[in-house]
Amino acid sequence: MSRRIHLAAHFPGVNNTTVWTDPTAGSQIDFSSFEYFARNAERGLFDYLFLAEGLRLREHRGRIHDLDVLGRPNTLAILAALAAVTENIGLVGTLSTTFNEPYELARQLATLDHLSNGRAGWNAVTSSDAFHGANFRRGGFLDHGDRYRRAAEFAELSKRLWASWRDDAILADADTGEFLRRDAIEQVAHRSDLFDIDARFDVPRSPQHRPLIVQAGDSADGRDFATAHADVIFSLHTEFEDAQEFYRDVKGRLAAVGRQEDDLKILPAASFVLGDTLEEARERSREIALAQVRPETAITYLEQVWNRDFSGYDPDGPLPDVEPDTGAESAQGFANRHAAVRSRIAKLREVAEAEKLSIRDLIIRLTANHTFVGTPDQVAADIDRYVQERATDGFTVVGHLTPHGLDEFTDRVIPLLQERGTYRTSYEEGATLRETLGVAGQPVAVEA
């Protein structure tokens, strides 16, 4: 039997993927944009809407980075508002385990689950550094290993809090005056060097019992965390063989913790460009890439790697033949800028030389390489192949425009996936997000 495709709709955010110079680009902050995007995603029967999160404005050379879309809503608040204008689609937000506290975040997610009638999800990220930490009471004091330890304890505690109310805790018997059943709520205590908690949860069990948990992070620690706690992995592995390898690795870890292959879905980020012919799609892809990586964006990217002023360089020329400044950090708040600078520069040179790429084309190659480019038929067939051949369980689709970025995908690709019989033709009425995704419906057993 063919395997079902699952799709998440990523509201485009704060990075150069989002083309704001396009005349049809709308606001990235007005609620009407979010409402439009959510309604379209629901029209396309996406499993869930997905939001990334960044907790500080990015900086370039000590000043706010001003070339990309900047500014976004508070993740939980916007998802709660979207719960009011949608019926079936899941609502998944990225929320840090480093800059939140378990009691509070668990109650917020349980609240979102109640308000959405079982559609809440949490992309649990650990991302933290002193730059982001400077906005919080809890500063940036945890190293990588401890961040994942905190994340694991955080997830474990959240699950215990969510499980701490009995299903039938609320009796509300007006005659006897008994609102709450005796022993309805379990005490949740946890003491470690990271947490010292002795809590009684204050939100009744929510429709999903346990909101969906998504993980985004690639390290061995990250994969272990996903194996233990997540229902979905949001990965960056989109190249076919690499995706298959990632799929095998992660799914292979599940048996050891008593989980099935389908209990953990893998939905990598994917972009797409459509055309009536392959040629037209490629042309559009090139145009979009040029809008995503404008000359100043390309130069800025290099400046972040080299930590030098490259304003005098020609973006259509070759890479600068100079050494990096390895002094103070120049770029702040950007993802994936942690690799050792020199080895990264060596890699960049290698790619640029092998393919004879200018600065701008190199940066396009790195940041605007669209995952699926072709006719709707070709894109549908490609997506289907990834799923049938166990490279992914589907994709987290991100468009390049706000808020219309997924309209074309919904109109032209979804129907073809449906024709192939591998994508739903309607939501199951009243299904929770976990049911929509087909991940284990009951809470994982939690020890007291």
Add this chain to the structure above:
Amino acid sequence: MTEKVHIAVALDGAGWHPAAWREPTARPTELTTAGYWRDLVRAADDAGVVFATIEDALTLEGRTAEADAGIRRDRVRGRLDALLVASFLAPLTRRIGLIPTVTTTHPEPFHLATGLQTLDHASLGRAGARIVAGSSPQERANFGRRGDGPVGFPASGHVEDDPAWQAAFREAGEVVDAIRRLADSWEDDAIIRDVESGRFLDRERVHNADFEGEFFSITGASIVPRSPQGQPLITALAHQSIPHRFAAEHADVVFITPGGAEEAAVIVAEVEQAAAEVRDEPERLRVFADLLVLIEATEAAAVEAWDRLEERAPIATDAHIAIGTAATIIDEIRTLAAAGVDGIRLRPARLPADLTAITEQVIPVARAAGILHDDDASPTLRQRLGLPLRSSRFAAQEVSA
């Protein structure tokens, strides 16, 4: 001439009376559902209620002073996060201000600030916050982050006699400062989308909060661009002189709990005195008197309903209680208006019953009698209350520079 006032409502669980959930009109198994809150707040919105506050607490037993709170089986237990309930209600309502209760001791001020800004965006300018200072030992155990804080109310009954409470109010003041600074961090027109130069925003018009306090610091600007009201409406409930001073210094609206009209006049004078001494805010502090109400078609029916509730669970409340018909409540409102308050926050004893009576009887009759401010169709909560929209302090600096 009658003084005109605004009518607001305060929403909590099944109502403010601890036995309210046992009334036949109550919906005790729906208190954490979307439908319950949608119905309540839409009714208030349609009736022209100026704002609704939504209670919250970070413990199972809430903020009750009852000695045996624990897990009492005869009380409503279980609630939703108020800021998220308000956010959910934003797209479902048109005019009503949405004011969730927020606690200042545990949550990250940065998250509170961006959450309130987002509520303001989603509601197109109707966001506020009711600030609650301090924490209980149970809250601290739930969070496990810090051990310091008030243990209970001091024996004198005055929070100003307890250094832990004094500190809690100083911290709450910092949280409000941080919320306001972050709200100001993007000037109105910071987003320029200048295709020519390739700049999405003018970074000269986005400012780091650079907040350094006794309790925490916040370096960066908000991640949320400036919202329709500029700043959310800051409100606080105050019974005593430290809270009065706190409200005078930091709030836009203070809720007071006079026993009657005479006391209301005294408190208004005290609050105005405090404001004269400590207030930084550009606008006069607005004063709303709280009134707990139970409304029936006849006085006798109201008294009977009240007695029934009291027999089941006697109420302990800070607010003045008005029991009677819509006319009784309107008389109370009129008297409080004459005492110089700007508005009345009605606390329905029973939900939805007393809210229904407020929206269907009290408000239409009071409006017809000319006691209420006319709805001038102002789009934002601040404007409805006669407060101007706030411009960013940073924009003001540039102009004066």
